[in-house]
Amino acid sequence: MQWFLEANSVGHKIALMVFAILLFAVVMGGILLAVDRPKRVPTWVVVAGFLGPTLALLLLGLVYPALETVRGSFYDRRGEEFIGFDNYVTVFTEDGFQTVLRNTVLWVVLVPVITTALGLVYAYLVDRTRFESLAKALVFLPMAISMVGAGVIWRFVYEFRPDQPGVNQIGLLNQALVLFGIEPQQFLIDAPSNTFYLIVVMIWIQAGFAMTVLSAAIKAIPDDVVEAARLDGVSGVQMFRYVTVPSIRPALVVVLTTVAIVTLKVFDIVRTMTGGNFATSVVANEFYTQAFRQFNFGLGAALAVLLFILVIPIIAYNVRQLRLSEEIR
Amino acid sequence: MTTTTPVMAPVPPGDRETGRPRRRAARARRRLSSPAASTIAVVIAVLWTVPTFGLLITSLRPELDIRRSGWWTFFTDPEFTLDNYNQVLYGGGTDFSTLFVNSLVITLPSVVIPITLALLAAYAFAWIKFRGRNVLFVAVFALQVVPIQVTLIPLLTLYVDGGLAGSFWTIWLSHSIFALPLAIFLLHNFMKDIPASLVEAARMDGAGHVRVFFQVLLPLLTPAIAAFGVFQFLWVWNDLLVALTFAGGAPDVVPLTVRLAEMVGTRGSDWYLLAAGAFVAMVVPLVVFLALQRYFVRGLLAGSVKG
Structure with missing residues (x-):
């Protein structure tokens, strides 16, 4: 048994990995063989074979834990005593959490709007130019980098050295400030502006996604529409405003809402760059801190439920907009 | 949820009107890649690339240089080493x-x-x-x-x-x-x-x-x-x-x-x-x-x- 739980050499780990994959293959293969007898098998047996393992995992790993978390959010820090809405009251009234909520609102409003705007403008500008694919690849690349990696990259951009003779700035942004004769700043420490410097990192990561989806939408605008507008003598800016943007409205809504949801759950960037200190924490980071650092399970659960509740209006908006655009067609 | 890429059959240009629309299309395209538009595109591309590039250069510079000067000095005073990678990959504290x-x-x-x-x-x-x-x-x-x-x-x-x-x-x-x-x-x-x-x-x-x-x-x-x-x-x-x-x-x-x-x-x-x-x-x-x-x-x- 120990062999399956504690792998501490490279060979052992790889052996365990191969074992896990083989075990999975054998179990699934067995199930499929069992439902594929030459004799007529009732449909429900076949369905159970195809769907059963998945549904079991979803119930055990998503549905049950989610319900359990909702329950836990009404209990105290050890999950022993029922305390009603006290955890939620704490989240909405205590000063520290006010900052967390304010920051979360800033993230969820600014990141989607700026990301979508940048992605749209960039996709439009490089569309059908000679270096389109290179230009897109450059902006797209941060999507492959982990948020932790991005956090490290940008912490280095923001790196601060005291403003003394003989000390050189090694962070790009402070070097730029010094060149212009401005005093170097502690970008990640000085609140409240530090939240904005973290938001920049998220925009940097997500812009590639916005650009890709919007670029595909721009290319899907029928040629005759564009041609007709050109015959009417429409200028570049007017074309963008009156033809491109209205034609890709559904894609814009998808990008805005998708980025908003990802941003709502942002954790890695805050964790890596400031650890949630200096008044930069957001709900998802505070959830981790409360649940797994402070071991206040009740409060952690309440924050997780809050995330869940905040996602719902964004999804509802998305579904509504999609319905509307389908009706128009 | 969404199909953002419906396939559009390209419309073959009519023979009679090739002259004028082509010219207009060419003019429109020039306008799109105007100096202002190109500048914005280049600025965005640079902003999206430089942070990663700076850290890449840094990872290849000797420890002392990294502490003393910014990565951009690498171009005037190139010092190159793989020690950092060696240290982070096999060093005792990092591994x-x-x-x-x-x-x-x-x-x-x-x-x-x-x-x-x-x-x-x-x-x-x-x-x-x-x-x-x-x-x-x-x-x-x-x-x-x-x-x-x-x-x-x-x-x-x-x-x-x-x-x-x-x-x-x-x-x-x-x-x-x-x-x-x-x-x-x-x-x-x-x-x-x-x-x-x-x-x-x-x-x-x-x-x-x-x-x-x-x-x-x-x-x-x-x-x-x-x-x-x-x-x-x-x-x-x-x-x-x-x-x-x-x-x-x-x-x-x-x-x-x-x-x-x-x-x-x-x-x-x-x-x-x-x-x-x-x-x-x-x-x-x-x-x-x-x-x-x-x-x-x-x-x-x-x-x-x-x-």
Whole structure:
């Protein structure tokens, strides 16, 4: 048994990995063989074979834990005593959490709007130019980098050295400030502006996604529409405003809402760059801190439920907009 | 959810009017790539590239130089070394080479298992008729909305009770479960695009569902599998939250991201280690991404992004 739980050499780990994959293959293969007898098998047996393992995992790993978390959010820090809405009251009234909520609102409003705007403008500008694919690849690349990696990259951009003779700035942004004769700043420490410097990192990561989806939408605008507008003598800016943007409205809504949801759950960037200190924490980071650092399970659960509740209006908006655009067609 | 790329048949230009529209089109195009527009595009491209490039240069400079001067001085005074990589990969305090193995061991099963399960489930939803199918599919689809944070505390309790805590199994299971709703939804979309006549013909010939799945559908679905595979690979390799929660305290299991994030906290000004460490963590996803970008984009456009 120990062999399956504690792998501490490279060979052992790889052996365990191969074992896990083989075990999975054998179990699934067995199930499929069992439902594929030459004799007529009732449909429900076949369905159970195809769907059963998945549904079991979803119930055990998503549905049950989610319900359990909702329950836990009404209990105290050890999950022993029922305390009603006290955890939620704490989240909405205590000063520290006010900052967390304010920051979360800033993230969820600014990141989607700026990301979508940048992605749209960039996709439009490089569309059908000679270096389109290179230009897109450059902006797209941060999507492959982990948020932790991005956090490290940008912490280095923001790196601060005291403003003394003989000390050189090694962070790009402070070097730029010094060149212009401005005093170097502690970008990640000085609140409240530090939240904005973290938001920049998220925009940097997500812009590639916005650009890709919007670029595909721009290319899907029928040629005759564009041609007709050109015959009417429409200028570049007017074309963008009156033809491109209205034609890709559904894609814009998808990008805005998708980025908003990802941003709502942002954790890695805050964790890596400031650890949630200096008044930069957001709900998802505070959830981790409360649940797994402070071991206040009740409060952690309440924050997780809050995330869940905040996602719902964004999804509802998305579904509504999609319905509307389908009706128009 | 959305098909953002309807295929549009290109309209062949009429012979009679080729002259004027062409000229206008040419003029419009020139206007689009006006100096102002080009400048904006170049500024964005530079802003998106320089931060990564700066850290890459830093990872190749000697420790002392990194402390004393900015990375841009590398161009006037090029000093080049691989010591930082050597240190971060094999040094006692960091040992990223072991973590690299951990990341790999975590990622492969976490990609293979959910894709297999999702393929089977998507097949059932697409091609087997049974009562309650639509209700069940909508329910699975709706599970995409659940933020994984909501599941973490009870899941950790389950793992501790089951004696699995701090092993690879917790991470494999968690990533597999979290991936399922989106995977089923995406693969179902691809599967529905396959002509029903193909499946029906095979069924008429007496093939059971298992044979139809393996012999008819699987070969046709390779691009879809690649699309989701790349997606899930990047997701798992780059994940911090799941690994931190379930393996945060187990040094034999933690992946690169967890240790890198930890190092920022404990050795935040040792840039020679952080820079090299960041690139060790980034190299695999970057290679996978560049090699399979086509599939990744297709996956992105077929649905939306998991978060």
